[in-house]
Amino acid sequence: xxxxxxxxxxxxxxxxxxxxxxxxxxxxxxxxxxxxxxxxxxxxxxxxxxxxxxxxxxxxxxxxxxxxxxxxxxxxxxxxxxxxxxxxxxxxxxxxxxxxxxxxxx
Amino acid sequence: xxxxxxxxxxxxxxxxxxxxxxxxxxxxxxxxxxxxxxxxxxxxxxxxxxxxxxxxxxxxxxxxxxxxxxxxxxxxxxxxxxxxxxxxxxxxxxxxxxxxxxxxxxxxxxxxxxxxxxxxxxxxxxxxxxxxxxxxxxxxxxxxxxxxxxxxxxxxxxxxxxxxxxxxxxxxxxxxxxxxxxxxxxxxxxxxxxxxxxxxxxxxxxxxxxxxxxxxxxxxxxxxxxxxxxxxxxxxxxxxxxxxxxxxxxxxxxxxxxxxxxxxxxxxxxxxxxxxxxxxxxxxxxxxxxxxxxxxxxxxxxxxxxxxxxxxxxxxxxxxxxxxxxxxxxxxxxxxxxxxxxxxxxxxxxxxxxxxxxxxxxxxxxxxxxxxxxxxxxxxxxxxxxxxxxxxxxxxxxxxxxxxxxxxxxxxxxxxxxxxxxxxxxxxxxxxxxxxxxxxxxxxxxxxxxxxxx
Numbered sequence: 001x002x003x004x005x006x007x008x009x010x011x012x013x014x015x016x017x018x019x020x021x022x023x024x025x026x027x028x029x030x031x032x033x034x035x036x037x038x039x040x041x042x043x044x045x046x047x048x049x050x051x052x053x054x055x056x057x058x059x060x061x062x063x064x065x066x067x068x069x070x071x072x073x074x075x076x077x078x079x080x081x082x083x084x085x086x087x088x089x090x091x092x093x094x095x096x097x098x099x100x101x102x103x104x105x106x
Numbered sequence: 107x108x109x110x111x112x113x114x115x116x117x118x119x120x121x122x123x124x125x126x127x128x129x130x131x132x133x134x135x136x137x138x139x140x141x142x143x144x145x146x147x148x149x150x151x152x153x154x155x156x157x158x159x160x161x162x163x164x165x166x167x168x169x170x171x172x173x174x175x176x177x178x179x180x181x182x183x184x185x186x187x188x189x190x191x192x193x194x195x196x197x198x199x200x201x202x203x204x205x206x207x208x209x210x211x212x213x214x215x216x217x218x219x220x221x222x223x224x225x226x227x228x229x230x231x232x233x234x235x236x237x238x239x240x241x242x243x244x245x246x247x248x249x250x251x252x253x254x255x256x257x258x259x260x261x262x263x264x265x266x267x268x269x270x271x272x273x274x275x276x277x278x279x280x281x282x283x284x285x286x287x288x289x290x291x292x293x294x295x296x297x298x299x300x301x302x303x304x305x306x307x308x309x310x311x312x313x314x315x316x317x318x319x320x321x322x323x324x325x326x327x328x329x330x331x332x333x334x335x336x337x338x339x340x341x342x343x344x345x346x347x348x349x350x351x352x353x354x355x356x357x358x359x360x361x362x363x364x365x366x367x368x369x370x371x372x373x374x375x376x377x378x379x380x381x382x383x384x385x386x387x388x389x390x391x392x393x394x395x396x397x398x399x400x401x402x403x404x405x406x407x408x409x410x411x412x413x414x415x416x417x418x419x420x421x422x423x424x425x426x427x428x429x430x431x432x433x434x435x436x437x438x439x440x441x442x443x444x445x446x447x448x449x450x451x452x453x454x455x456x457x458x459x460x461x462x463x464x465x466x467x468x469x470x471x472x473x474x475x476x477x478x479x480x481x482x483x484x485x486x487x488x489x490x491x492x493x494x495x496x497x498x499x500x501x502x503x504x505x506x507x508x509x510x511x512x513x514x515x516x517x518x519x520x521x522x523x524x525x526x527x528x529x530x531x532x533x534x535x536x537x538x539x540x541x542x543x544x545x546x547x548x549x550x551x552x553x554x555x556x557x558x559x560x
Binding site: 014015016063064066067068069071078079086088089101102103104105106 | 253256257260267268269270274277278281285311312313315316317318319320346382481482484485487488514515518521522525
């Protein structure tokens with residue numbers, strides 16, 4: 001499996017760049033993945049609102065939230081979510097929040 | 107790598123009896139016609155350049171005839187007299203762990219079951235069907251990539267392949283109904299749930315409610331504009347069926363049953379499969395075989411339905427609203443395997459000003475590279491993106507800014523190709539393009555929404 005070296009830590013990710021051990025996630029890693037995987041040099045408050053909500057949801061429910069829940073919690077319009085994360089909510093935002101790749105056609 | 111190690115371990119656990127049973131399954135699945143295919147390849151090589159894997163990597167292992175030969179060798183070693191007596195002469199090999207590994211590589215690792223090689227085969231070998239039979243064997247032996255089987259299992263356990271709860275599904279439907287009403291400025295734009303006896307039962311890919319509901323909103327907008335009597339089901343609404351990719355017909359049939367049950371429960375006239383290639387092929391063409399039961403209602407693609415609205419004069423569009431150049435991707439399971447090719451073209455010619463075809467296109471188009479469950483198999487990601495270069499270059503050559511892709515699975519692969527190969531295009535469903543071009547009927551004055559979505 002590929003590894004990410006970050007701040008003295010070695011983190012294992014899947015062939016598709018999803019963190020293999022979700023408990024290793026922190027905000028430094030999110031910022032790193034944003035640059036490496038999404039081409040986002042800096043994360044704005046809007047990005048963080050989405051990432052932190054998805055992370056909290058994951059820690060409580062062990063899965064990715066509906067994009068409906070993301071919009072409801074952050075107050076962001078749906079189209080804004082796609083603008084913020086070029087790869088979309090699943091391969092983009094969920095990956096930055098340290099979730100495993102969601103099942104299905106994503 | 108963990109996945110390869112895990113395949114090693116799974117191979118190690120297989121007994122000779124397991125392997126023999128696997129080969130029995132393969133023979134039973136093939137039937138007589140399939141067994142004949144294994145013997146009719148004349149190695150003409152035309153299939154090589156029909157396969158996006160071979161065109162992308164130039165490796166012998168990617169030539170469809172080579173993949174077929176791996177599979178056929180195991181069959182001959184046990185089921186043909188010459189293969190038993192003189193294996194070297196017959197091109198026969200024992201179906202052992204090494205050959206089982208070669209099957210995994212051929213059937214899962216280097217095949218998206220797109221069927222393009224079959225179209226170009228001089229002797230009419232249905233390679234995709236043989237590969238699916240090989241997958242059935244590998245799945246039975248526990249050698250299927252774990253992530254792919256997980257999608258099947260989730261669908262069997264929860265009724266949809268993303269484990270979306272009924273509450274979340276209904277909440278999203280209500281939200282998208284409100285969004286649609288706001289966008290079209292008409293509270294009569296509804297997403298009716300469980301409407302008994304509706305003309306149309308519309309089904310979706312779970313990816314839409316979970317992550318990409320704009321496609322669902324576009325579909326609802328089209329239904330509203332056409333004045334259709336339609337509904338979605340509160341249960342049994344997922345059109346996907348990854349049993350098509352795993353090869354397990356019992357599981358594929360159980361998943362296919364969900365949609366038929368919804369049709370029976372709601373008494374609708376026509377089952378409409380949303381924009382999804384494999385879901386269409388599974389419901390329209392394969393489910394009757396899996397279930398040994400011919401459905402008593404029509405099953406059509408949403409593309410066919412939208413095109414019929416245009417023919418009936420039920421949709422008004424202004425193509426001047428979509429002036430970017432648009433090209434069209436042909437999902438293998440909708441077009442080459444599914445036979446629906448013209449409706450989407452007729453729709454686009456009406457809805458956009460600058461429609462250009464890829465070369466080649468229609469039934470001869472190339473796979474996006476994400477078919478056959480490839481998107482669910484992380485271990486083959488690099489190969490998938492490499493094989494996708496053929497599609498990427500096809501798109502680039504059109505000069506299009508928008509790629510219409512009537513398949514959610516293709517859309518995900520195309521989104522990745524868009525980034526990987528810096529294509530700078532937008533990927534849209536056909537309904538999204540229709541929705542953008544629509545000239546909506548004025549809202550009836552004083553007409554209110556009847557009841558909240560239940």
